[in-house]
Amino acid sequence: MKRLTGTVQEISDVLAADYAAYSQAQNDVDDIVSSIISNVRANGDSALAEYAQKFDGMIPERLEVSRETIARAFDEIDPAVLTALEHAKANIESYHKHQVEKGFVDTETDGVVRGQLVLPIEKVGVYVPGGTAAYPSSVLMNVLPAKIAGVPEIYMVTPPQVNFNPAILVAAALSGVTKIYQVGGAQAIAALAYGTQTIPKVDKITGPGNVFVATAKKQVFGQVGIDMIAGPSEIGVIADASANASYVAADLLSQAEHDKLARAILVTNSVALADAVDLALSEQLESLPRKAIAYESIVQNGRTIVTDTIDDMFALMNDIAPEHLEIAMDNAIEYLPKVKHAGSIFLGHFTSEPIGDYYAGTNHVLPTSGTSRFYSALGVYDFVKRSQFTYYSQDAVAKASKDITTLAYSEGLEGHARAIEIRDEQA
Numbered sequence: 001m002k003r004l005t006g007t008v009q010e011i012s013d014v015l016a017a018d019y020a021a022y023s024q025a026q027n028d029v030d031d032i033v034s035s036i037i038s039n040v041r042a043n044g045d046s047a048l049a050e051y052a053q054k055f056d057g058m059i060p061e062r063l064e065v066s067r068e069t070i071a072r073a074f075d076e077i078d079p080a081v082l083t084a085l086e087h088a089k090a091n092i093e094s095y096h097k098h099q100v101e102k103g104f105v106d107t108e109t110d111g112v113v114r115g116q117l118v119l120p121i122e123k124v125g126v127y128v129p130g131g132t133a134a135y136p137s138s139v140l141m142n143v144l145p146a147k148i149a150g151v152p153e154i155y156m157v158t159p160p161q162v163n164f165n166p167a168i169l170v171a172a173a174l175s176g177v178t179k180i181y182q183v184g185g186a187q188a189i190a191a192l193a194y195g196t197q198t199i200p201k202v203d204k205i206t207g208p209g210n211v212f213v214a215t216a217k218k219q220v221f222g223q224v225g226i227d228m229i230a231g232p233s234e235i236g237v238i239a240d241a242s243a244n245a246s247y248v249a250a251d252l253l254s255q256a257e258h259d260k261l262a263r264a265i266l267v268t269n270s271v272a273l274a275d276a277v278d279l280a281l282s283e284q285l286e287s288l289p290r291k292a293i294a295y296e297s298i299v300q301n302g303r304t305i306v307t308d309t310i311d312d313m314f315a316l317m318n319d320i321a322p323e324h325l326e327i328a329m330d331n332a333i334e335y336l337p338k339v340k341h342a343g344s345i346f347l348g349h350f351t352s353e354p355i356g357d358y359y360a361g362t363n364h365v366l367p368t369s370g371t372s373r374f375y376s377a378l379g380v381y382d383f384v385k386r387s388q389f390t391y392y393s394q395d396a397v398a399k400a401s402k403d404i405t406t407l408a409y410s411e412g413l414e415g416h417a418r419a420i421e422i423r424d425e426q427a
């Protein structure tokens with residue numbers, strides 16, 4: 001991996017330049033995506049067929065996956081995969097149940113009731129990636145929190161396949177998807193945002209995807225809600241001399257193999273570890289089935305940062321704000337307070353990132369490209385919204401009217417003042 005050394009400021013400047021170059025390359029993607037969205041808005045299902053042919057090499061016979069196809073998937077699925085999906089489902093549910101938020105009612109002031117309702121979003125569209133790999137785990141990660149939140153209509157979209165990996169369809173049925181449509185990429189996001197003849201317009205779109213999917217979600221935000229920017233995967237590893245170089249290399253590759261645009265970054269205070277990880281990366285890459293993708297990711301976007309102190313390691317990693325952060329150090333939990341920005345944190349030499357991708361129950365739909373500074377992991381909270389409510393008795397209005405009208409007049413909004421006065425006069 002390309003190695004960066006120097007002061008925190010010098011390394012930070014190089015990372016900023018890297019990021020600027022990456023963003024520049026995104027301009028083309030922005031244009032492609034906006035033209036796809038316009039075409040889907042104008043032409044609905046026929047635009048979806050055009051893009052299916054162009055990007056996925058096939059036009060599905062029907063957009064909606066039939067009940068028969070889903071039922072057949074239960075016959076076809078490897079029983080070991082079904083069992084593992086069921087275990088993962090139980091872990092995801094038990095973790096996400098902690099996120100359920102209750103409303104409240106406040107009656108502390110005489111004649112006044114104030115409160116907040118927590119209401120599920122009605123129609124949600126979930127994106128499940130399927131370009132170069134199948135992601136049944138992402139079905140569970142999207143849908144189970146939505147179910148726990150009480151979302152009544154959940155529409156899943158995923159790129160068309162000649163033969164679906166049965167685990168995708170089984171995961172959808174196990175977790176309670178309403179309908180599945182075979183459409184991927186930016187066109188799927190546009191279809192969910194605007195609706196087509198077949199696909200319903202939803203209120204919010206969640207889920208991860210490649211750069212086209214992530215850009216499309218950014219562009220339709222406002223027309224619909226979105227969860228976050230969950231684009232090409234990223235892993236940041238903070239490791240000291242206590243780390244096992246082979247483990248670190250394996251974890252970096254676990255995310256590099258997702259996408260040639262994936263980013264794997266090691267920050268260490270040990271030159272010996274950095275050298276050993278580089279060696280382990282070359283060895284492990286040789287036999288990796290997705291070597292071509294992982295190699296491009298590591299060569300283009302991989303970085304090894306060597307710095308002096310533990311505080312510098314955390315300062316630089318906070319600057320990067322990675323999707324996943326591993327702390328490969330003895331007593332890793334003691335360093336948790338040093339983390340300011342990361343989507344999901346993995347502590348210690350044995351907590352490899354794929355534990356979170358598949359099994360621990362924490363969510364793997366996570367913010368990328370530095371957006372963990374302001375976005376969180378997908379959760380039950382993404383599938384609800386809050387409505388406030390207020391009740392004032394006639395007496396309570398009388399008591400408050402002076403303050404309210406004073407503020408209204410101070411804003412030059414006499415109509416507001418009159419709406420209070422008209423009630424106060426009658427008290």
Ligand SMILES: NC(=O)c1ccc[n+]([C@@H]2O[C@H](COP(=O)([O-])OP(=O)(O)OC[C@H]3O[C@@H](n4cnc5c(N)ncnc54)[C@H](O)[C@@H]3O)[C@@H](O)[C@H]2O)c1
Nearest residue numbers: 129130131132184185208209210230232233258259365366
């Ligand atoms: N951040 C997260 O939480 C998270 C979680 C899981 C996966 N991921 C990421 O999801 C992505 C999965 O990517 P994928 O490609 O396998 O599947 P995908 O479903 O995201 O994308 C495939 C679709 O991209 C579109 N596409 C491909 N090339 C195109 C082009 N040149 N122009 C326009 N559209 C094009 C096609 O419509 C295709 O169906 C990876 O980047 C992975 O890292 C992220």
Ligand SMILES: N[C@H](CO)Cc1c[nH]c[nH+]1
Nearest residue numbers: 135137138233234357364
């Ligand atoms: N690492 C991905 C999130 O960036 C999630 C995933 C699903 N399957 C395997 N990995």
Ligand SMILES: [Zn+2]
Nearest residue numbers: 233254255357
């Ligand atoms: Zn992964």
